[in-house]
Amino acid sequence: MHAIVLGAGVTGVTTAWYLRQAGFEVTVIDRQPAAGLETSYANGGQISVSHAEPWANPGAPLKVLKWLMKEDAPLLFRLRADPAQWRWGLQFLRECTPGRTAHNIRNIVNLGLYSREQLQRLRAATGIAYDQRQQGILHFYTSEQEYAAAQEPARIMREQGCELDMKTPEECVAIEPALAQCRAQIVGGSMTPSDESGDAHRFTQALAALAEQAGVKFRYQTRVLGCEREGQDLARVIVADANGEIERLTADRFVLCLGSFSRGLARELGVSLNIYPAKGYSMTLPVISPAHSYQVSLTDDEYKLVFSRLGDRLRVAGTAELNGYDSTLNLRRCEALLRRTRELFPQMVAPEGQPSGAQYWTGLRPATPSNLPYIGASRVGRLFLNTGHGTLGWTHSCGSAAALADLICGRRPELDYAFCGPELGAWAGRAQAAT
Template sequence: MKVLVLGAGVVGVTSAWYLARAGHQVTVLERQDAAGLETSFANGGQISVSHAEPWANPHAPLRALAWMRREDAPLLFRLRRDAALLEWSLRFLRECTARRTQANIRDIVTLALYSRRQLQALRAETALDYDHLERGILHIYTDHRDFRLACEAAAVMRSFGCERRTVSIDECLAIEPALAAARQRLVGGDYTRDDESGDAHRFTQQLATRCAAQGVVFRYGARIEQLLADAGRVAGVRVAGEVLQADAYVAALGSYTPLLLRPLGLRLPVYPAKGYSATVALAADSVAPSVSLTDDGHKIVFSRLGQRLRIAGTAEFNGYNTELNGVRCAALMRRAGELFPDLRPAGEVEFWCGLRPATPSNVPLIGRSPIANLYLNTGHGTLGWTMACGSGAALADIVSGRKPEPAFRFL
């Protein structure tokens, strides 16, 4: 079939790759000048099956309320007149039960494990070079209550196949010696040996090049104006006055997917969660981690990308605002300094923010929409990089009329 993929972030490009490998004729539309320039540009860099506990869990509502007045809060809901945020928030609260949390963890782990295997197979086939490391991910805790709750969540993840192992303070330091200066802060951790890290932007751009070599057409600078519908099907995509047509359409526009589809009568439970990152070029004498870390209490991750350190995290619900907030940027560096006091930047720190497409459950929307020839691949939240290859492979199966491999709640 002729397939139009809307969006060239990591999810759109992986979708294009697997669709092309399935024998389809693929064109990708992207408003930016190249692939991976928005949410995929400077994310946390983790392939983190171990990060499967959703934001919506039994402990989340009280924490969100406590953080409401903190400008540097890990999870910040800004009070605003926004019907979409109100609707999303009510759905979020419904997902905070223990039963729903466990079901969502199951889905996230299932898809993430499948996706990690797909990424490994793709890397073996293509020899992509994106500063990837296979040293696992270490979650660290500096609060006893957070550590206790994490041990409970890790046990649930292990039951679904994610080997997230609880470790002592000494084991944390053996896994990542750069934490030595923060020893007195630590109360414990957990470690997932099979998780990975790498530069999502480099991966996306290199895979886009491989896609083009396989015959995928990329139309950059193509700002989508409208989806045209007729008789319950998408009839075309209007771009700069031109109507492009295909047999099937894949919406992979991240946080902007709901805006495009709303005129067609589709109300997707996807809302932008603004995340921040700092990229630090490391001086030769820096004491910096080489194992990817997750500081769960502060919702911050640390990933080594060659001679750079990516510090990323937090979530701010503030509509489609993409302005950098100096307080939240400073919070990233302050926490980095607390854990790694001998971190020495070689030059100016590069700050960035991007809009992560979050569903209330953190479970992405993948599969056929109510419109017959329109497919969705969106709503991955903080795990777009983690789930990208699995989502793309599964979507290609669905478009091709095959049953996807993972036991996931596809649309």
């Protein structure tokens, strides 16, 4: 059977890998000249099961109001005359109840645990290298209120099997000595020793090379122009190559992995996806003072920033700006990353007034109001979804792809997750009949 995967970010490439391992002939379509050049290019670098509390939680509405129109806010809504943004925002508010938050945390943790295990299996089987570190992730808090609010989500995560231990300020510094530079600000922390970090861009390109060696065909610099249906099924995708030549490509299965751009193509087919682009920022710094630079991946919960060590580079990433599909760099938000990093690690970064060597980047993360991605069958025959991963695309990529490959093959996935589409048992019967 032939599968076409739309998108060559980390989610699309892992989907192609697992489908090929399941015996499919696979073609990947992407508009870029290589894999992993958009949202997967320079993210925070964390494989973070512990980053499971969704943006939509009981404390979020007041924070959003406080941050409204504040240029350096961790989560910034730029209100627009955009029905999709308002629809997303209203559903976001509905997801802020304690019950919905608990439900979403459980699903995010279950998917994260499974995905991390799949990544570890893949790494052991292939020897893939991507500046990975297996030193855990340390969340630290500089606000008593934020630390207190973290206790209940941490309890839910532990109930779902996430190894997460609360830490004193002294224990935080013992785990990561670089935090001694900001010890006076830290009120507590939490450590997830099984979490990891690594360069998602390097991983995506390395896995694409392995997939190509295994027989996956990558068609880069190829744009998806539209789709054609036959009855209730998706029959063809219409594409244009770098020379503008138009083709109609057929397959037995199609998988939508176009990130923030998934919503538009799905809408053309009558499938409603509540995905909105959340523009995230990152900064990459050179290591200029090894003795004062962190080794353990960190999360600054108050400012919603993550810090990862990628070889001889330091990655700082975070914030979310809901402003449509605008992908221009906002200098104010870039400066906020550097300012906060200097506050926490003054000896790690060049002093103010001196060149920092910072390289800034922004990407459109495909966010859903609940932070749960769409994984599974759609209402259109032959079309499957693996999109809407928001800030956790790197964390959830291997698990999402492995589970989706099971669904497409008619197998019940190993994890308990709110998959979209038909009930697993009913779908399994139809999938087996189709093969």
